[in-house]
Amino acid sequence: MRDSFSAGLGIFPLGIALGLLVVQAGLPWWLAPALSLSAFAGSLELLLVGMMATVTPLAAIALTVFVVNFRHVFYAFSFPLHLVKHPVAKAYSVYAMIDEAYAVSASLPESERSARRLLAMQIACETYWVGGGLAGVALGAALPAPIKGLEFALCALFTVLTLDAFRSRQELPSLLLAGAGVTVALVLTPGIALFTALLLFVALLLARHALTARRPAEETADA
Amino acid sequence: MPSTSYLTAVLVIVFTITLALRALPFAVLRTLRGSAMARQLSVRMPVGILAILAVSALHGTITQDPDALLYALVSVAVTIGVHLALGRRTILSVGLGTTVYVILLNAL
Numbered sequence: 116m117r118d119s120f121s122a123g124l125g126i127f128p129l130g131i132a133l134g135l136l137v138v139q140a141g142l143p144w145w146l147a148p149a150l151s152l153s154a155f156a157g158s159l160e161l162l163l164v165g166m167m168a169t170v171t172p173l174a175a176i177a178l179t180v181f182v183v184n185f186r187h188v189f190y191a192f193s194f195p196l197h198l199v200k201h202p203v204a205k206a207y208s209v210y211a212m213i214d215e216a217y218a219v220s221a222s223l224p225e226s227e228r229s230a231r232r233l234l235a236m237q238i239a240c241e242t243y244w245v246g247g248g249l250a251g252v253a254l255g256a257a258l259p260a261p262i263k264g265l266e267f268a269l270c271a272l273f274t275v276l277t278l279d280a281f282r283s284r285q286e287l288p289s290l291l292l293a294g295a296g297v298t299v300a301l302v303l304t305p306g307i308a309l310f311t312a313l314l315l316f317v318a319l320l321l322a323r324h325a326l327t328a329r330r331p332a333e334e335t336a337d338a
Numbered sequence: 339m340p341s342t343s344y345l346t347a348v349l350v351i352v353f354t355i356t357l358a359l360r361a362l363p364f365a366v367l368r369t370l371r372g373s374a375m376a377r378q379l380s381v382r383m384p385v386g387i388l389a390i391l392a393v394s395a396l397h398g399t400i401t402q403d404p405d406a407l408l409y410a411l412v413s414v415a416v417t418i419g420v421h422l423a424l425g426r427r428t429i430l431s432v433g434l435g436t437t438v439y440v441i442l443l444n445a446l
């Protein structure tokens with residue numbers, strides 16, 4: 116539970132923003148919790164509200180969902196799903212593998228991870244998200260304008276988690292490769308920077324793996 | 339206002355695609371488990387992915403308020419400074435960093 120408080124600090128305000136947006140876009144209030152439960156992916160939901168308000172064709176929506184959420188494919192490599200044994204719990208854990216849940220689990224050292232801790236954190240995250248959305252809907256009529264700048268909490272959270280993950284695993288080359296990937300992505304494809312950056316980062320890691328894997332193989336061949 | 343059937347269709351599409359993207363890689367990985375590549379990636383990926391998420395969240399913040407670049411950078415520095423100086427208490431670091439940003443953005 117304690118793991119999720121800091122994530123909640125990022126998630127809850129974002130949920131409020133979503134609720135406010137739904138009301139401001141003239142969409143029915145139940146859409147905020149319904150979106151949160153069906154997608155459970157913050158940045159995508161904020162994007163979708165605008166698209167739904169203008170009745171964007173379903174095919175365009177499907178493509179957007181695919182591109183924006185494609186990053187989850189990469190989480191599978193290092194998300195500690197093997198800790199969760201029960202099939203239902205496992206299914207829930209996969210469904211609730213959001214950025215924040217991945218980030219919090221990735222910043223923990225191996226020895227401190229457990230199925231109970233992981234699931235409690237994920238359930239708490241979902242509660243914050245749905246609760247934030249409902250609070251935002253309720254605020255929608257009352258507040259003249261949302262408080263600007265609360266979305267920075269998400270950036271601060273990821274920054275802090277990067278620092279913690281770096282402390283438990285000194286992976287400077289990976290950090291540099293990620294930096295290169297995100298820089299190129301921001302310059303070339305600012306609209307879908309996250310998608311491109313992750314793709315580049317994985318490509319660079321695979322290249323690095325291919326380079327480092329060949330060397331010991333040659334040594335054994337020589338000997 | 340969009341019809342309820344349209345909204346429902348969107349919800350179904352979003353749920354299906356997102357869940358597939360989260361679940362399918364695990365099924366594929368089962369066949370790769372134990373391979374040196376999968377093991378190496380699982381160690382090397384987290385730090386980089388977190389850094390990318392941090393940068394893209396920063397980018398998103400700045401796109402919302404283009405004048406706020408300096409405030410955002412100051413707030414990131416505050417967040418990092420607090421985190422390293424005051425014993426890595428995540429809630430404190432995130433809370434103070436965000437407070438600084440909100441104050442800078444709204445008061446200046």
